[in-house]
Amino acid sequence: MDKNTGYSYSIPMDRPDWIAACAHALQCRWRTVDPEVLEDVAADLWAMESMRILPPLVAARDWLEPVTPPPPADPVRGILGHIPGDWVSRGAKGLPTPGPADTEPRRVVLEVPVFGRVCLSYRATQGRHRGRASHWFWCAVRAEPI
Template sequence: MSALPSLPRKTWIAACSHRLQRQWPSIDPDQLEELADTLWQDQRLRLLEPTDAAVEWLQPVLADQPKAAARSAAPGQVEHAAVGQPGDDR
């Protein structure tokens, strides 16, 4: 099994940010792009496809959602969650 070729940083961040926007449509897209950039800096996540990295990071948040919300996830995607939400000042 060979490693997938890396996407350019800007492309990876844009795709990851888009997936985060699906989770939090009311959050400022610039904040989500900053978050995606932070996720890109994690080598383990960067090796994943950007949407998979977002889902992996979101695992704790998605696990806390009601079952109905999890069923509305895109087909074929395992929903995961995040530690905190963008904009939380905890």
């Protein structure tokens, strides 16, 4: 393999093809930027060995990740869909055992990496197994950054 060939998805990809695919991926994200400028950016990415070994779509995504704004919060659930599940379960473990008397939502404040302080809201939910046995558990319903 010479310095003008990169491997992507187990197939050889020449420099012009890699740059074109990477520029297209950048264009999909930045629709208002001049395509020639994005081709120059893709050529700069090709010059970086750490990016050249990646598929062009992955290289574009990795390069854009630090400048990509976080996804918008859901009006009903807030940022709950973006909080890792192990942090959601940690919040529920700090609550008392739920039961039928727990009608009000409970809130827990946690320090979650990347998000900082987050307020998680839980409600008591009853689970039934084939109609015979049932148990109560805390179900996360909303998360808000503080």
